[in-house]
Amino acid sequence: MSVGAPRIDVTVAEVVQVNDLIKRFRFVRTDGGPMPTFSGGAHVVVDMDDHGTRRMNPYSLMSDPGDVSGYEISVRRDEAGRGGSLYMHRHVTPGMAMQISYPVNLFPADARAKKHLFLAGGIGITPFMSLMAQLQPMGQRFELHYAVRSLALGAYVDRLRDAYAERVHIYVDEKGEAIDLKSLLSTQPLGTHLYVCGPKGMIDWVKATATGMGWPKNTVHSEEFLAPPVGQPFQVELAASGKSIKVGAAQSILEAMEAAGVDAPYLCRGGACGQCETAVVRCDGHIHHHDHWLSDDEKASQTKIMPCVSRFEGKALVLDR
Amino acid sequence: MGFEFNTETFRNDFTFRNSPRAIARFPFPFDRDDYMYSVNMEPHVPGRPGSVFEHAFDVDEHYLAEMRDRDLVLKEDPLRCQSLPHMEMAGWDLLELIMESKARDYPDWFELHRQGNKWHWINKPMQIEQKFTFLDSSTLPYGPMEYITRQTQGDFTLQDQRDENLWIEAGMVTTQADWSLDFDIGMGFHEWHAPVPLAHEKGVFDRALKFLLKLQHGAPVRRFNWTMTVDPLLDTSPENYPKWGPTRAEITPENVGQRMHLRVELQTLWRLPRSNAIAFPIRCYLIKFDELVTQPKWARRLHRVVRDLHPDLAAYKGFLRNRDTMVAYLSQYDDGAPTSPGWWPED
Amino acid sequence: MTKTVFEKSIRSRPVYDELQPRPGTAHLCVADGEGAEAVCDLFAKAGTAAAEMLARSHIIYVPGPTGTDLFAKVQALGAAQCHRSPSFWAAEPRLRKVLADAHMGLQVYLAGTETLIGLAQRDVIEAGLPHDAVQTEHRGSLSRRVQCVHCKGITENVTTDPFTCSHCGLNLFVRDHYSRRLAAFQGVNIDAEDPGTVPPAVERFK
Numbered sequence: 038m039s040v041g042a043p044r045i046d047v048t049v050a051e052v053v054q055v056n057d058l059i060k061r062f063r064f065v066r067t068d069g070g071p072m073p074t075f076s077g078g079a080h081v082v083v084d085m086d087d088h089g090t091r092r093m094n095p096y097s098l099m100s101d102p103g104d105v106s107g108y109e110i111s112v113r114r115d116e117a118g119r120g121g122s123l124y125m126h127r128h129v130t131p132g133m134a135m136q137i138s139y140p141v142n143l144f145p146a147d148a149r150a151k152k153h154l155f156l157a158g159g160i161g162i163t164p165f166m167s168l169m170a171q172l173q174p175m176g177q178r179f180e181l182h183y184a185v186r187s188l189a190l191g192a193y194v195d196r197l198r199d200a201y202a203e204r205v206h207i208y209v210d211e212k213g214e215a216i217d218l219k220s221l222l223s224t225q226p227l228g229t230h231l232y233v234c235g236p237k238g239m240i241d242w243v244k245a246t247a248t249g250m251g252w253p254k255n256t257v258h259s260e261e262f263l264a265p266p267v268g269q270p271f272q273v274e275l276a277a278s279g280k281s282i283k284v285g286a287a288q289s290i291l292e293a294m295e296a297a298g299v300d301a302p303y304l305c306r307g308g309a310c311g312q313c314e315t316a317v318v319r320c321d322g323h324i325h326h327h328d329h330w331l332s333d334d335e336k337a338s339q340t341k342i343m344p345c346v347s348r349f350e351g352k353a354l355v356l357d358r
Numbered sequence: 359m360g361f362e363f364n365t366e367t368f369r370n371d372f373t374f375r376n377s378p379r380a381i382a383r384f385p386f387p388f389d390r391d392d393y394m395y396s397v398n399m400e401p402h403v404p405g406r407p408g409s410v411f412e413h414a415f416d417v418d419e420h421y422l423a424e425m426r427d428r429d430l431v432l433k434e435d436p437l438r439c440q441s442l443p444h445m446e447m448a449g450w451d452l453l454e455l456i457m458e459s460k461a462r463d464y465p466d467w468f469e470l471h472r473q474g475n476k477w478h479w480i481n482k483p484m485q486i487e488q489k490f491t492f493l494d495s496s497t498l499p500y501g502p503m504e505y506i507t508r509q510t511q512g513d514f515t516l517q518d519q520r521d522e523n524l525w526i527e528a529g530m531v532t533t534q535a536d537w538s539l540d541f542d543i544g545m546g547f548h549e550w551h552a553p554v555p556l557a558h559e560k561g562v563f564d565r566a567l568k569f570l571l572k573l574q575h576g577a578p579v580r581r582f583n584w585t586m587t588v589d590p591l592l593d594t595s596p597e598n599y600p601k602w603g604p605t606r607a608e609i610t611p612e613n614v615g616q617r618m619h620l621r622v623e624l625q626t627l628w629r630l631p632r633s634n635a636i637a638f639p640i641r642c643y644l645i646k647f648d649e650l651v652t653q654p655k656w657a658r659r660l661h662r663v664v665r666d667l668h669p670d671l672a673a674y675k676g677f678l679r680n681r682d683t684m685v686a687y688l689s690q691y692d693d694g695a696p697t698s699p700g701w702w703p704e705d
Numbered sequence: 706m707t708k709t710v711f712e713k714s715i716r717s718r719p720v721y722d723e724l725q726p727r728p729g730t731a732h733l734c735v736a737d738g739e740g741a742e743a744v745c746d747l748f749a750k751a752g753t754a755a756a757e758m759l760a761r762s763h764i765i766y767v768p769g770p771t772g773t774d775l776f777a778k779v780q781a782l783g784a785a786q787c788h789r790s791p792s793f794w795a796a797e798p799r800l801r802k803v804l805a806d807a808h809m810g811l812q813v814y815l816a817g818t819e820t821l822i823g824l825a826q827r828d829v830i831e832a833g834l835p836h837d838a839v840q841t842e843h844r845g846s847l848s849r850r851v852q853c854v855h856c857k858g859i860t861e862n863v864t865t866d867p868f869t870c871s872h873c874g875l876n877l878f879v880r881d882h883y884s885r886r887l888a889a890f891q892g893v894n895i896d897a898e899d900p901g902t903v904p905p906a907v908e909r910f911k
Contacts, residue, residue, distance in 0.1 A: 042574045042575075042576070042577070043574060043575075043576040043577050073575060073576065073631050074631040074632050075575075075631050075632070076631065076632055076633060076634040079634075102632060103632075139574055139575050139576045139577075140575065140631070141574065141575075142634045145519070145520070145634045147520055148444035148445070148447070148518060148520075148633070149444045149518075149833070150833070151833045171632070174493075175447070222809065222810070223730060223808065223810065224808060225808055225809040226807075226808060226809070226833075227804060227805075227807045227808060227809060227811060227832050227833045227834060228809075228832060228833015228834065229809050229833070231809075248728075249728055250728065250729070250730060250809075250810045251727060251728050251729030251730055251809075251810040251811065251812050252809055252810065253834060253835055253837070253838030254838075255520070255521045255835040255837065255838065256809065256834075256835065256838070304572060304574075310572070311572070312572050437857070521835070521837075538854050538891075540857070541852065541854060541882070541884050541887065541891055542884070543886060544884065544885060544886040545717060545884070545885075548716040548717075549716055549717040550717070551716075552715035552716040552717035552718070552881075552882060553715060553717075553880070553882055558715075558716065596854045596855075596893060597854060597855055598855075599854075599855065599893065599894055599897050600855060600875060600894045600897045603894070603897030603898045604897065604898060604899075604900065606898050607898050607899060679898075
C-alpha cells in the first residue's frame with residue numbers, strides 16, 4: 038500500500054496574521070479543481086521544503102467542510118519547536134506551491150451523540166471550527182467552551198460569537214476566568230459526548246475529571262498532535278532494509294528513515310493515529326515513548342515503537358523496517 | 359458500450375446467462391490452485407480495459423435485470439434495506455460517489471449536473487431523470503442510500519467508524535451470500551464476521567480491521583470473496599433459506615454443470631468524506647460451471663480448489679454435500695497441466 | 706448462586722463480567738431473578754462507600770423467568786428508590802423515564818438472565834450510552850430470546866435446541882450469533898435442505 042495519504046498539489050491563496058502568535062493559511066488546488074469534502078475534526082499533513090529539510094506537520098482543518106473552494110488552517114508560532122511552525126510563519130507566502138495530504142480524521146464527532154460538548158484551549162479551537170460548521174446545518178445540538186490566555190490571543194472569538202451566539206462560552210485566563218468543569222459536566226443529558234483539544238495539561242484535567250465523575254471512556258474524545266521532541270542523536274539498525282541510520286537531535290526516526298530512502302508508513306506524524314507502528318527486533322537500552330497510541334503495557338515491553346515521535350537511548354535498537 | 363442489456367431472470371425460470379463477452383471478463387477469484395482466507399486487499403485502481411476493474415462501479419449486461427430483481431426482493435421484504443438514523447450523511451456520501459463515478463465512467467448512460475446543491479441526475483438505461491437538492495432527503499423518493507443503490511448493481515453496506523471499530527449501520531442487501539442485514543445491523547466488525555470459521559483464529563479480521571480503520575479517502579481498495587450457489591439466484595438470503603435450501607439436495611452428475619454456479623463477490627472499500635464512514639459495495643457475479651469450463655485454466659484451477667478446500671470452509675460455503683459431484687464434473691476438465699499464476703484466463 | 710461459566714463461543718455472543726462499583730453521580734440497577742444477589746454483592750464490594758452510593762441509587766427488580774423472586778433482598782439494601790415490577794415489559798416505561806431524565810455520570814448495572822440484560826441494555830443504548838459503558842453480570846436461567854430469521858418473530862424463554870418457532874412453526878436451530886439491537890439470538894431453519902429431518906431437541910439452555 039502507498040505510504041501516507043494521497044496528496045494534493047495546492048497553491049497558498051491567502052496568509053492572514055490573526056494575532057501575535059497565529060497565522061491563518063488558505064490553500065486552493067493548483068489545478069483549479071474543487072478540494073475533496075471532509076468531515077469536521079479532520080486534519081491535513083502539510084509538506085514543507087525548509088531549505089532542504091523536509092518537514093511534514095499535521096494541522097486541523099478549520100474551514101467549513103462543505104466549502105470545496107479551499108482549505109484553511111491556523112498555525113501557532115512555536116519558537117522552541119523544531120521549525121515547522123516557524124517555517125510556515127516566516128517563509129510561506131501567497132502564491133507558493135505546496136503539497137498537502139488528503140484529509141484524515143482522528144477526531145470525528147460521534148454521529149449518534151444526543152449532544153456534543155466541545156472544550157477548547159488556545160490553538161486547540163481549530164478542529165471545533167470545522168466540526169461546528171458541519172454540525173450546525175445538520176441541526177445537531179452542541180456548545181463550545183473556549184479558554185484563551187487573553188482576548189487579544191483569543192483567535193476567532195468574535196467570529197464564533199457571531200456564528201453561534203449563546204452556544205459559545207469564552208473564558209479569559211488573564212481576567213481570572215476558568216471553566217467550572219465539575220458543574221458543567223454534572224448537568225449534561227445522557228448521550229452527551231465530550232471533546233477536548235488544547236494543551237496537554239488541559240486534556241489530562243478534562244479526561245481525569247470526566248472519568249472521576251463516571252463518564253464512560255468512549256464518550257470522552259481528545260486530540261493532541263505532538264511535535265517530535267528534540268533529544269540526543271542515536272543510531273538505529275533497520276533489519277528489513279539492511280540499513281543503519283543516524284537519527285539527529287532535531288530529527289525523528291521516521292524522518293531519518295525517509296532521508297535514508299526507506300519507505301515507512303505514516304499518517305499523522307504526531308503520535309496519534311497508529312499507522313507508523315513498528316516492531317522492535319532488539320532493544321538494548323531504553324525507548325522514550327512519546328505517542329498516544331501504544332498501551333502502557335506495550336510501551337513497557339519495548340517491543341513496539343512509533344517512529345514519528347519516539348526516541349531511543351542506549352546501545353542498540355533494531356527495528357523491523 | 360459494445361453490448362446490450364439482457365432480458366433475464368434470477369428466479370422461477372432462471373433465464374440468466376452470461377454472453378461470451380461476460381464469460382471472458384468474469385472475475386475469476388483464484389490466483390493460485392488452492393484457497394485459504396487472507397486479507398488480500400489491493401488498491402482499487404482502474405484495471406484492464408473491458409475487465410470488471412476498468413471502472414469504479416462496473417455496469418454490465420445484467421444491469422437492468424438485476425435492478426428488476428432488487429425491486430422484487432424489496433417489495434417482498436422491505437427490511438433488506440435499512441439505515442440507522444445517524445447514517446444519513448454516509449448515504450449522501452455514497453450517492454455522490456456513485457453518481458460522480460458513473461457519470462465520469464459511462465457518459466453515454468449517466469449524467470450528473472450540479473449547481474451548488476441543486477443536482478440533476480439522468481440514468482438513461484433505467485429511464486430515470488431526477489432533479490433534487492443534495493443533503494435534502496425530502497427531494498428524493500427514497501433516502502439517499504436506497505435511491506442510488508436501487509440503480510446500482512451489488513449489495514452495499516455503510517460502516518460508521520468510532521471507538522477503534524467499524525459498525526455496520528446501514529445497508530442495501532438483496533444479493534447476499536446467506537447473511538441477514540436485519541439481524542446484523544448495529545454490530546461491530548468482529549461481531550458481524552463472528553460466524554465465519556477459521557479466519558478469526560488466523561487473525562484475518564484483526565488485521566483487516568486495523569487496515570480498514572486507516573483507509574484513506576481517495577485511496578479505495580478491493581478484494582474478492584466467493585461461494586457456490588445452486589441456480590443463478592441472487593437472493594440467497596437466510597430469510598428465504600427454507601425456499602432455496604432444498605435445491606442443494608437436487609444436484610446430480612447430470613445437472614451440476616447447468617445448475618451449480620460459482621458466485622464471486624468483488625468487494626471494494628471506500629472512505630467517505632463527509633461522514634468519515636466506510637462504504638462497502640459487494641458486487642456479485644454468477645457463472646454456471648458449464649460456462650466457466652470454457653476457460654481451460656479456470657476449469658483446471660477450480661477443480662483443484664474445490665477438491666482440496668478445508669471441509670469447514672466447504673460447509674460454511676454450503677457445498678459440502680455436493681462437493682464430490684462438483685469435483686467429479688470438474689475433474690473432466692483438469693488434465694493435470696500446470697496453471698499460470700494470476701486469475702486472467704489467457705495468461 | 707455464583708457467576709455463570711460460559712463455553713468459549715463466537716465473537717458476537719455477549720460476554721458478562723462481575724458488577725463492580727464505579728464512580729458516578731447516580732447509579733441505576735436493573736435485575737431479575739437471581740440477579741438480585743449480584744446487586745447485593747455489588748453494594749457489598751462498595752464497602753464503606755455503600756451508604757453514599759445507595760443514597761444515589763435506583764433499583765428496578767423483576768422476578769426471574771422460573772419464578773425466583775428475591776425482591777426482599779434488594780429492598781433491604783435501602784436504596785433511594787427500589788421498585789418491583791411483575792415483568793420486564795411492565796418495568797420498561799419506568800426504565801425509559803429514568804434514562805430520559807438522567808445525566809452523564811449515571812452508572813448502569815444489569816444483572817440476571819441474558820434476556821433481562823439484553824432488553825435493558827437496548828433501552829440504555831437507545832438513551833445514548835455506549836453499550837460497553839453498561840456493566841452486566843449473568844445470574845440464573847440461561848433460557849434464550851431467539852429471533853426466527855425467516856418470519857422475524859421472537860420466541861421467548863427458549864430452552865431447547867432445536868425448537869419450534871412460536872410464530873411460523875418452522876424447526877429452528879439456535880445459533881450463538883446475537884443482535885444487541887434485537888436483544889435476541891438467531892434461529893435458523895434446521896431442515897430446509899432435507900424437510901422433515903429434524904434431530905431430537907436437547908435442553909441446552911436451562
